[in-house]
Each structure stands twice: as structure tokens, then as C-alpha cells.
Amino acid sequence: MADEMILIRDAGHSYDGTRWQYRGLNLNVMPGEIVAILGPNGRGKSTLLRSIVGLNRPNQGTIRTNGLVGFVPQDFSAAFPYSVLDIVLMGRARHVGAFRSPGRRDSEIARGCLDALGLTQFSDRSFDSLSGGERQLVLIARALATEAPILLLDEPASALDLRNQDLVLGFIHQLGRAQGLTILFTTHQPNHALAAADRALLMNDGEHYQIGDLSEVLTESNLAALYHLPVSQVRYDHEDVELTTFAPTFRSQVERARSRRNTA
């Protein structure tokens, strides 16, 4: 019972007291587990992450975490052109007294985190001069520098090209496996869950949830109900393994295919 890293009991949050971002939510996350949170826009995914970090307080129920929480925002723009190393160093804030500046050990940890994500060559560059994918990795490095056992990532791969999605998802998976971090991330892509998560939480309409192993929760019917469009599960072979992916069916694509067929 005391082993859960994140314990959410009947929690709910509403900004105005009438419309609930999420409500009646129960979730236990064990150490080293990676959970993907899926749901349409505006159904409380980010609000839930913010509640767990402590940026808002749930209006009902409880959310408990067993240890510090590192948070990776979707993106942010620094008001001043800080260097990448300075940004990562700020992850040390909890470990440095209010009237102090970070010391040698903090710098070593920050450099180690940059190194772990292959960012060492960027350390003196301005954060703003990096690409979206590189910035995302820097923000992950900063969250690692907090030395928190729990890591929350808000749509870490949504704004990235395929190669950078691959890179970020690979790191998420590796951080869970190799470093035993407990990780929650939100995404719009069921494939991201397949690439990095152990379990998935589907947030349907603020009060209906499905939580479980990927094979249980990520089904054609669940995803079709979640996004209100047909989703097909496709199995294919890649080298020596069989993989699964989810393909959405966009209406316009169907219409165009039909009109092509009819004119032919």
C-alpha cells in the first residue's frame, strides 16, 4: 500500500466549480512504471498533470506522491536568452537554499544530465536558439537534474518530427527501465503509448476513464470512442519482430478515395 509512487483517490478538479476537468479519478502508479495518458483536447490531461505536480489543488479527493516530482512542460520560452546549461542547472532549485547559488556539485549533476541526453555540445548555446526537439530534450534534462523519482511530461512528443519523437520516446522508455523512474506522460498518439508506456489511462469525458495494460485498453473500439473516428489496429512485421500500430481513418481521406474510384 505504501509502495505506490502516485496515489490518486476519487480526485476531481474544476476551475469554476461547475465544469470538471476530471472527476472521480482513481489511479495507482507503482515504482518504475510508465503510464501514458490519452484523451481528446480539453479533457483534463494537462490539468491532471498539474494537479500531481502541485500547480493546482484538486477540489475533491486526494492526490499523493511518494517523493519529489520533476515536470517537463510542453514548451516554454525563457524571457531571457539563458544558456542550455543554466536552464538545466535551474532543475537544482529544490536542492539549493533560497539565498544561495548552485555549487560545483549542482553543476556536475546538470552536466551529467545534459550528457545523458546527448546534449553536451549544446551546453553553452542559448536555449532559444535550439530546435523544438532539442528544447524538449533540454527540459527533460532539467527535470532529471531535480533528482526526482517521479517524472511528468506534458505532451513530450506532440510538436516534434518523427525522428525527434523516436528520440524522446526512446529516452522516456530508457529512463523508466534503466533508472527506475516513475513516469506519466500525456499524448495524442496511441503509438506513443505503445512505444514507451506500460499502462494507459484514457480520459473520455471528464468522468469516464479506462486504465489498464496497453493490450487491454488500447483497442479499436476504445480509441474510436475516445476520438470519435474509426481507428484500425494494424499488425506488421519489422525485421524479426511483429509490431502493432494504430491507424486513424480521416473522413476526408475516405471521401477522396471514393471520388477517385468513382471517376476511374
Added chain:
Amino acid sequence: MRWQGGEPLSLARSRLVIALLAVALVIVALASLGLGRYEIPPLKVLRILASGLGLPDPSLIEVERNVVFNVRLPRILVAIFAGAGLALCGAALQGVFRNPLVGPHIIGVSSGAAFGGTLAILFGASRSMLLLGAFAFGMLSLLMVYALHALVARRNMLALVLAGVIVGGFFGALVSLVQYLADTEEKLPRIVFWLLGSFATADYEKLALILGPILVGGILLLLLRWRINILSLGEDDAQALGISVAGTRWLILALISLIVSAQVAVSGVIGWVGLVVPHLARMMVGPDHRQLLPASALAGALYMLLIDDVARTATDSEIPLGILTALLGAPIFALVFFRSQRAGQNG
């Protein structure tokens, strides 16, 4: 508001710049001791200072000692502390508000302090009452900003700026009212000259008043300089990193009010220094507040000292500081602005 330019610089270079600023400040301060209607050569200034430290020098005459110790030294020290304090406040505020266009006036404290001072002049109060009035109303205006801010539901940065603008505007109107009520023969000119800012009446009493608040406020702000980096990331980000955002921000605002109130009390309202100097410092040492705050303090002291040297030596009568800082500050700010925007486009 994004500010281009001031790219990250190497730590070694920033430290060198800070050391050079400190050396320049000492040299300019020594030179300023010799400057004025009664000119004293630099070497003699050094001998006079040495005599003050207990090395008797029979070749010195009492007038020279008097000019250096009782007229120029307190004035120069007040200018140094006022300039350092204002620039430090500006750099800290620009970080906390994540906005390079704010200066110490944004939280309404200088207007409040100005009202306290003009009110004291209107009632013909003593000089210590003027100092006390300016200081008290400066701190009162921060309390009013705090109270206004506490009344609104969404306590964010914008609400804080608006509260500052409201309080500043209110006290600005009261200052105008006092000027309107003041008799035009004697009190109105005094009020106008005091508001324009000057170190002409600086003495050890004023130095004593400004020293405590600026040392306490300044040292604490310098110690908080890395926290300002984190606050400058924005409210949510700083809080997610584990910082008590509201507490740290109000502590910084209180320290700034302490410094600005003390400065206005002894030398009137001096605009532009807190806005312009942090930009110059950012060009020299980069955006990291760990280097920016000490560099701003030194550059502010240097800037203020040079302006005061011009104010007291350029013409036979003193030029009010507020006029000089604005006359000089506006074009410098324009230059910094154009330079940084161009740098942003190229980079």
C-alpha cells in the same frame, strides 16, 4: 515581451567585466573627489584620503581636507549607493517581471515616496521629516500594491503590474495636487527641485539614512540573484521547480521598495537609471542574474557618479539629475534597443 541580444557569455569573461567595472568605479570615484570648482589633482586626493586614515600630512591645507571630506566624499558615496541601488532594483525587477521594459517605477514606490517628500515640503516639515515621509510613503505604496493585488481572484503578474500602475498613478496625482496647493514663491520651487533629483545637499546624515536600507536590501537581493533566474522562467515553471513563487517575489519587491524609498528620500526621484543600466550590464555580462546583478550594481554606481559629475561641473549652477538621466537615458536606451533587435534578427 521578448528581449533579443545578451547571449550567454563565458563565465570568465563576465567575471573579468565585473572586476573591470569595480576598478573603474574606484578610479572614477577618486577622480570625482578632485573634480569641481575647487580642483584638486588626483595624487593630492590620495594624500588627503591617507591623512583621513591617520597619516598626518602637514603640506595639506584645511580647505582641501574640508572640500574632500565634508563636501565631496558624502556626495560621491550617496551617488554611488543610489546608483547601485537603483540599477540593482531595475535588474531584479526586470527578472521577476520577465520584462526588460520595467524599472523601479513600475511598482509605484517612487511615486509614493515622491508624495511623502512633497507633502513634507508643503507642510514646511524639517529635513528629517522629509526623509521619513518619503521613506514611509514609499513603503506604504508597496503595502497598497499588495492589498490591491490580494483583492483580485487571479493573482498573476499582470494583476501585480496593474496594481503598481494604479498606486503609482494615484500618488502621481497627489504629487500634482500638492504642487498645485503649494505657494508659488517658496514651496513650489523647492518641491520641483526636490522632485527633479539632486545630490547637492548630500551629507553624512543623508548617507547614514541611505546606507542601511541599500546595504541590507542590496546584499539580500544579491544573495537572491539565482532565485531571480528561476522566477524569470515564469510562475508555473518556477513553482514546478519547487520555488515558493509568491513568497520570493514579495520578498524581492519589499527589498526593492526599501532601496527605492531610501534613494528617493535622500535624492528625489531619479528616473531611467534602473531601466537603462541593467540593459548595459546585460550587454556586458549576459542574461544570467548571478552575474547581471553585481554588474548592474557596479555599472549603476559608475553611471550615477559620472552623471553627477556632469551635473555639478558642466555649468555654474547645478543641473537637476532627473533631467540628465532622462536626456542621457533615452538615447542610450534607444541605442541598446536597436542594437539588440538587430542582433536578434541576425542570430
